[in-house]
Amino acid sequence: MTTALSPGRTRRKAWTRALRRTAERIVFVTALVLIGALFALPLAWLLVAPFDQNPTMAVKWPQWTLSSFQRLMDNPYALTSILNSLLIALGTMVVVIALGTLASYALSRVRIPGRDALLYAMLLLSSIVTGTAAMVPTFQLMNLIGLINTHTGVILVLAGGLLPTVVFILKDFMDSVPKSYEESARLYGAGPGRILADVVIPVARPGIAFVAIWSVVQVWGNFLVPYLLLRDPASQPAAVLMYTFYTESGQADLRLISVFALIFALPVLLIYFVVNRKFGFRFYGGIKS
Structure with a gap:
């Protein structure tokens, strides 16, 4: 014998699934951003540091120069x-x-x-x-x-x-x-x-x-x-x-x-x-x- 779910309970389950999918997407996008940043920072340093008057290990706005x-x-x-x-x-x-x-x-x-x-x-x-x-x-x-x-x-x-x-x-x-x-x-x-x-x-x-x-x-x-x-x-x-x-x-x-x-x-x-x-x-x- 099957019982039909009430409309309220059906809506709660739909909201739960939607929230779960949203949370999974947020975690996935956050992980992609962090991984992308780990790869992008060394590349950014490689492109910026050669033109900096006093480069450091940090990525920063350079003091532009070609003396290096x-x-x-x-x-x-x-x-x-x-x-x-x-x-x-x-x-x-x-x-x-x-x-x-x-x-x-x-x-x-x-x-x-x-x-x-x-x-x-x-x-x-x-x-x-x-x-x-x-x-x-x-x-x-x-x-x-x-x-x-x-x-x-x-x-x-x-x-x-x-x-x-x-x-x-x-x-x-x-x-x-x-x-x-x-x-x-x-x-x-x-x-x-x-x-x-x-x-x-x-x-x-x-x-x-x-x-x-x-x-x-x-x-x-x-x-x-x-x-x-x-x-x-x-x-x-x-x-x-x-x-x-x-x-x-x-x-x-x-x-x-x-x-x-x-x-x-x-x-x-x-x-x-x-x-x-x-x-x-x-x-x-x-x-x-």
Whole structure:
């Protein structure tokens, strides 16, 4: 036997549900505002502090000046360090993309026992054996082969650390390329190199673009490896040079750090927007055969 609810009780339940939804929305919006503020404040400081006569760690209306930029230009290694960072980042990206593409394509097409276990083992070991743990053997190895204080040594070490993850990511994109495409190319006489360049890479291009940007970002702010292998200040990247920005009293020089941090962030942002405009980061491939 069912009993109908009174109109008053029905209205109270409707008001309760409405109040509950309103409270949930208020809490949700408040949380979004707080999270947005946590991300926005450092960005606001990065945009404002370089133009402040006396910057502090707080975000405030600046005393507008460009003298900090002039001070940075007086540093003989400032612009050189940016170029060094670009050289190391782009060099590592080229090595990682070239070797990662070949390795991931081979693992995708060649059936070998324990292939998946090998991939997961590579990824696991690259996460466990970090740069700090391998610092001493890395230095000894580079010293043994004569690559101390060279950009080549830094690029090889950084590329070796990134390759397992790159191969793991790119293999999924290689798997998405239908084998029927390759079979059609073979009927027209295309060899393995031609098939890879003209059939596989164009389909897997969004994944390669993502890996390229990811590699640059991972290398761009890397401090440990360049600090360990590069002794000449003229060859050190920006992440290492920034460590030297201190006043005579031993305090962090916020004027130089803020200006240099702004300039240091611009190349990566520019590369991201250029690649995003060209590829759009639409991660899709062909239909698996």
